Amino acid sequence: AQSVTQLGSHVSVSEGALVLLRCNYSSSVPPYLFWYVQYPNQGLQLLLKYTTGATLVKGINGFEAEFKKSETSFHLTKPSAHMSDAAEYFCAVSEASGTYKYIFGTGTRLKVLA
């Protein structure tokens, strides 16, 4: 079965510092990977996704993620944090089967310090 693990349930960074949120996946087949963001009292919004092709994926709001098959990782980064980036971030993998279920990690809450 596919799964994702997010290291660090809470991450704090200073405004302007690098953001790095970690995600490792487990999959026996080429995975389809996603990062979502959730702002308070809202639903989840897609940041970016990896399907096939380029391993460096660019998303919205200046975020990007790199798919590393050898490390089974799909870490999310942003060069310079903004206060508005404070939110909860979820990594997800899609099952490459007929039902296409999405399996989510437990989430990482990002705090941005002024």
Add this chain to the structure above:
Amino acid sequence: DAGITQSPRHKVTETGTPVTLRCHQTENHRYMYWYRQDPGHGLRLIHYSYGVKDTDKGEVSDGYSVSRSKTEDFLLTLESATSSQTSVYFCAISGWGPNTEAFFGQGTRLTVV
């Protein structure tokens, strides 16, 4: 924004009562999902549907049932609500193919007292 509407948005109910949450989509997507979100657990899949009248269980399906009689509506029913079912419930939809992303509703906050 994808056309997904969840109702109600907030509900307080008593232990032992039945509760039905509704998810309505205007995107004509084939796949629909119900997740629950709890601190420390992320989002966990309750049930999903891959077509009208085609549903299956997710990882936390005990105590829940679903129905999908029309493409646009996916209902989640708690037959007899318990305090452990206090949670935020999200509906999601997606098109065909594992490389398509899921779109989420705004959530329903359910409190069982």
